[in-house]
Amino acid sequence: MNSLNETAGMLRFLTAGSVDDGKSTLIGRLLWESGGVYEDQLEAVRKASVGRDGAADLSLITDGLKVEREQAITIDVAYRYFSTPRRKFIIADTPGHDQYTRNMVTGASNADLAVLLVDARKGLLEQTRRHAYIIWLLGIRHIVLAVNKMDLVGYDQRVFTTICDVFEQSTAFMDTVKKYFVPLSALCGENIVRRSPNLGWYDGPTLLEMLETVPVPQGSGSGDFRFPVQNVVRPDPDFRGYAGQIVSGKVQAGQEVIALPSGRKSSVEQILLYKQTLGEAIAPQSVVLTLKDHIDLGRGDMLVDPDHIPVVANQFLAELIWMSREPLKKGVPYLIRHAAQVLCCTVIEVVHGLDFQTFASHEVETLQLNAIGKVRIVTHKAMFFDAYSSNRATGSFIMIDPATNDTVGAGMVCAENLAVHDSAPYQATVPLPGTHSTGLTVWFTGLSGAGKTTICDSVYTELLALGFRVEVLDGDVIRRKLNSDLGFSQKDRDENVRRIAFVAQLLASHGVVVLVAAISPYRAVREEIRKDNPNFIEVYVNAPLEICEQRDPKGLYKRARNKEIQKFTGIDDPYEPPLVPEVECRTDSEMVKASSARVVSAIQFFFASRLNKDKGQAMPCPDAGEAGIAEQSRVRSNREDYL
Amino acid sequence: MSQQLSHLDLLEAESIYILREVAAEFARPAMLYSIGKDSSVMLRLAQKAFYPGKIPFPFLHIDTTYKFREMIEFRDANCRRLGIDLIVHTNIEAIQSGANPFKLGTKRCCALLKTQALLDALKLHRIDAAIGGARRDEEKSRAKERVFSFRDAFGQWDPKNQRPELWSLYNGRVDERQSIRVFPLSNWTETDVWQYIAREDIPVVPLYFAKKREVLVRGNLIIPLEHEFELRENEKPQQVMCRMRSLGCTYCTGAILSEADTVPKIIAELQQFRRSERENRIIDHDQEGSMELKKREGYF
Ligand SMILES: Nc1nc2c(ncn2[C@@H]2O[C@H](COP(=O)(O)OP(=O)(O)O)[C@@H](O)[C@H]2O)c(=O)[nH]1
Numbered sequence: 001m002n003s004l005n006e007t008a009g010m011l012r013f014l015t016a017g018s019v020d021d022g023k024s025t026l027i028g029r030l031l032w033e034s035g036g037v038y039e040d041q042l043e044a045v046r047k048a049s050v051g052r053d054g055a056a057d058l059s060l061i062t063d064g065l066k067v068e069r070e071q072a073i074t075i076d077v078a079y080r081y082f083s084t085p086r087r088k089f090i091i092a093d094t095p096g097h098d099q100y101t102r103n104m105v106t107g108a109s110n111a112d113l114a115v116l117l118v119d120a121r122k123g124l125l126e127q128t129r130r131h132a133y134i135i136w137l138l139g140i141r142h143i144v145l146a147v148n149k150m151d152l153v154g155y156d157q158r159v160f161t162t163i164c165d166v167f168e169q170s171t172a173f174m175d176t177v178k179k180y181f182v183p184l185s186a187l188c189g190e191n192i193v194r195r196s197p198n199l200g201w202y203d204g205p206t207l208l209e210m211l212e213t214v215p216v217p218q219g220s221g222s223g224d225f226r227f228p229v230q231n232v233v234r235p236d237p238d239f240r241g242y243a244g245q246i247v248s249g250k251v252q253a254g255q256e257v258i259a260l261p262s263g264r265k266s267s268v269e270q271i272l273l274y275k276q277t278l279g280e281a282i283a284p285q286s287v288v289l290t291l292k293d294h295i296d297l298g299r300g301d302m303l304v305d306p307d308h309i310p311v312v313a314n315q316f317l318a319e320l321i322w323m324s325r326e327p328l329k330k331g332v333p334y335l336i337r338h339a340a341q342v343l344c345c346t347v348i349e350v351v352h353g354l355d356f357q358t359f360a361s362h363e364v365e366t367l368q369l370n371a372i373g374k375v376r377i378v379t380h381k382a383m384f385f386d387a388y389s390s391n392r393a394t395g396s397f398i399m400i401d402p403a404t405n406d407t408v409g410a411g412m413v414c415a416e417n418l419a420v421h422d423s424a425p426y427q428a429t430v431p432l433p434g435t436h437s438t439g440l441t442v443w444f445t446g447l448s449g450a451g452k453t454t455i456c457d458s459v460y461t462e463l464l465a466l467g468f469r470v471e472v473l474d475g476d477v478i479r480r481k482l483n484s485d486l487g488f489s490q491k492d493r494d495e496n497v498r499r500i501a502f503v504a505q506l507l508a509s510h511g512v513v514v515l516v517a518a519i520s521p522y523r524a525v526r527e528e529i530r531k532d533n534p535n536f537i538e539v540y541v542n543a544p545l546e547i548c549e550q551r552d553p554k555g556l557y558k559r560a561r562n563k564e565i566q567k568f569t570g571i572d573d574p575y576e577p578p579l580v581p582e583v584e585c586r587t588d589s590e591m592v593k594a595s596s597a598r599v600v601s602a603i604q605f606f607f608a609s610r611l612n613k614d615k616g617q618a619m620p621c622p623d624a625g626e627a628g629i630a631e632q633s634r635v636r637s638n639r640e641d642y643l
Numbered sequence: 644m645s646q647q648l649s650h651l652d653l654l655e656a657e658s659i660y661i662l663r664e665v666a667a668e669f670a671r672p673a674m675l676y677s678i679g680k681d682s683s684v685m686l687r688l689a690q691k692a693f694y695p696g697k698i699p700f701p702f703l704h705i706d707t708t709y710k711f712r713e714m715i716e717f718r719d720a721n722c723r724r725l726g727i728d729l730i731v732h733t734n735i736e737a738i739q740s741g742a743n744p745f746k747l748g749t750k751r752c753c754a755l756l757k758t759q760a761l762l763d764a765l766k767l768h769r770i771d772a773a774i775g776g777a778r779r780d781e782e783k784s785r786a787k788e789r790v791f792s793f794r795d796a797f798g799q800w801d802p803k804n805q806r807p808e809l810w811s812l813y814n815g816r817v818d819e820r821q822s823i824r825v826f827p828l829s830n831w832t833e834t835d836v837w838q839y840i841a842r843e844d845i846p847v848v849p850l851y852f853a854k855k856r857e858v859l860v861r862g863n864l865i866i867p868l869e870h871e872f873e874l875r876e877n878e879k880p881q882q883v884m885c886r887m888r889s890l891g892c893t894y895c896t897g898a899i900l901s902e903a904d905t906v907p908k909i910i911a912e913l914q915q916f917r918r919s920e921r922e923n924r925i926i927d928h929d930q931e932g933s934m935e936l937k938k939r940e941g942y943f
Contacts, residue, residue: 010654078786079779079830274694285656
């Protein structure tokens with residue numbers, strides 16, 4: 001193995017090509033000639049080659065998994081390592097087939113350069129152009145077109161120039177990309193590390209020379225300062241530091257910074273890297289920062305350069321690559337992982353899809369596996385981002401399906417969003433495209449064991465019988481699925497409520513009546529979500545603590561009393577009852593049926609009054625008492641009119 | 644002041660970022676501590692990630708009871724000195740019924756004393772993220788391993804069905820009993836590890852340094868003699884100048900002939916090596932594609 005200088009830099013690159021273009025052979029060759037393959041690995045390869053064609057096959061060095069070796073194809077991204085005295089290299093070896101676009105995207109996401117392989121005999125294939133496009137889309141700014149198998153075309157210079165010309169033409173629009181061209185033979189080891197007299201007409205650098213000399217952005221601290229907070233470091237009350245990675249730009253001690261989302265200003269007091277105190281730190285260093293002022297920052301917040309702040313919005317356009325067998329569904333909740341944040345989101349519009357043949361956009365309903373398209377996304381709270389083209393770290397996100405926990409999409413924020421900087425927050429009350437009249441969120445709050453789920457179930461059955469479209473969002477279920485990353489601190493509880501409210505509002509925008517059963521102990525956040533949502537009814541499910549504790553259906557009170565659970569609502573965490581709920585159900589003194597009937601009638605009144613309002617008639621707001629039940633039959637018979 | 648970060652700085656920054664993600668995203672993470680050089684590097688990275696705070700998760704050592712004495716001494720001294728919360732787990736049942744590689748063969752022995760013990764320990768301590776020191780350059784099947792690698796409720800890995808992993812956005816979401824294996828050293832090579840040990844002056848087990856040791860030479864394997872070892876006919880222990888390139892159980896870790904008795908000498912030796920480090924591990928070669936099989940079952 002070649003010695004690697006301790007101060008050498010690092011280059012991450014991607015290799016792509018169609019099947020049999022010689023990608024595995026090329027990588028095997030690169031590793032072999034730079035000493036990156038050990039002899040016993042080669043021996044193991046020799047052992048495995050027997051049965052194929054007998055001779056040691058360099059391509060087997062890179063074909064990792066057994067399944068793949070048996071089928072002799074590469075199906076997943078594999079990472080390879082080698083180094084020269086000048087640089088350490090990380091190769092993302094990505095498969096060529098159409099159906100593996102997602103793997104190619106994965107490999108490209110961290111690469112600074114791409115080696116695109118072409119078989120000299122076949123010339124540029126459709127697939128090569130598709131690969132080039134993905135590479136460009138993923139923000140790689142150096143492409144090496146490696147024209148392989150020159151030995152099979154008699155080392156003909158014209159073959160090489162023709163391929164280069166065609167490539168230049170068909171990728172002319174990628175004007176931000178620097179393109180390099182090299183003729184080679186992977187099999188014979190020509191122009192990879194060593195030159196060859198057979199290619200004497202070529203006077204450019206070998207492939208390895210290119211890899212060693214292209215300028216790398218990694219580790220140079222370019223771009224605007226962005227520091228997503230990963231953890232708060234608080235070893236003792238006197239020290240409060242923020243741990244994170246500088247994802248772009250640099251920071252100096254004493255420098256002013258702005259904290260997002262609060263917008264508060266402070267300046268950096270200290271930059272710590274373990275026991276060292278630094279005067280300056282640059283991307284991508286992982287450090288701990290302390291601030292002059294005490295501002296309360298937590299995971300997911302971001303410190304940024306006050307002169308160049310990112311876009312703060314909860315609606316944006318993005319290029320989305322779909323990676324799941326289940327097509328993208330509009331209007332349903334997904335999770336977004338962006339910087340150090342997790343947000344709840346939905347796709348409200350598929351603006352267009354991308355046609356790989358023409359690179360033109362075309363109309364699509366949704367995105368299928370491996371498809372790429374531009375979408376409009378709404379998140380449940382503000383995201384702080386830059387365009388992907390200017391910042392890969394703050395412009396990228398992944399999408400997760402909360403039902404399966406799978407990563408289903410990869411997104412890149414479009415530059416057009418810079419224009420929507422000041423746009424008003426998204427309101428689900430504006431009917432979403434393709435939807436009809438808006439439904440309603442019915443929010444059941446109360447202590448654990450007060451009877452929220454029971455009343456909810458009963459209301460659910462009644463509403464279904466009445467012909468409503470209904471959905472129940474049960475706090476316990478949501479916590480297991482959508483919000484499994486949240487705990488029971490005040491911050492997490494509030495976040496839990498906000499996300500549930502967001503999902504409820506989404507469903508409601510499709511005409512669904514959404515029944516939410518969640519303890520939601522804090523008044524402030526309940527008021528906040530009510531303020532944002534005109535289609536909202538609050539139901540206070542009220543039973544005294546003693547009764548709830550007696551019922552203790554899940555054994556939680558007992559565990560809380562035994563101190564097995566901390567911060568349990570009612571025991572050692574407060575419950576703040578609503579001041580003016582639309583409905584109050586006293587489950588200690590009233591039958592379930594009676595409670596649920598009052599809720600149903602309140603719901604019906606809500607729709608009836610909205611109908612009347614639309615018609616220009618004022619309607620008194622029901623106090624959801626006896627009058628509600630009395631009016632019930634009348635409203636019920638009118639149901640078709642307002643749904 | 645303009646600076647350019649070295650490859651070690653870049654690797655360090657990435658690993659620290661990963662460790663902090665684990666601490667933030669999981670309820671009960673633990674670091675798999677195998678006492679070797681990779682674990683020593685991980686330990687330093689974890690100190691750096693949370694300094695001036697404490698490392699917020701325990702270390703877990705799966706002790707097969709066939710480890711080198713020097714390893715155990717090093718482990719105990721190191722953890723005590725640094726105030727690390729150490730959990731040691733052994734498959735006592737298997738040991739009591741006499742599990743050893745001679746009786747069971749290396750495959751069965753590993754399955755019981757390492758894989759099974761690890762899965763039991765993860766279950767016992769309800770660990771939802773197990774941080775391991777595996778590197779992608781070690782073995783072919785590891786080249787495709789994710790940094791956050793999903794394990795089902797039985798601790799198994801499905802190489803054909805891995806979550807896509809993009810940018811540095813790791814998806815660590817799991818349901819109950821599922822878990823994630825995390826590999827912060829994914830992008831490090833053996834040389835990187837030694838260069839970092841040199842740069843940071845990280846203590847490692849003395850077994851890595853060459854000295855005269857009592858060993859048995861069998862074929863091209865050099866087996867250090869520590870626990871009782873069944874000699875074959877005509878076999879005799881000898882004193883040989885050698886060192887360990889990787890550390891495992893005494894029976895299954897071969898030594899290499901070497902004069903390298905300092906870190907710089909080890910790095911210099913590595914530059915000349917054309918034999919990969921795991922070759923001396925018997926377990927990797929007992930079956931074609933064997934590491935992948937072990938990994939699918941839950942081995943690190
Ligand atoms: N003649 C010649 N054959 C090559 C060259 N590079 C690769 N090959 C052969 O092309 C076939 C496919 O190569 P492989 O590396 O497996 O392709 P991959 O599918 O892109 O990984 C193998 O039979 C190689 O030996 C080359 O430069 N010249």
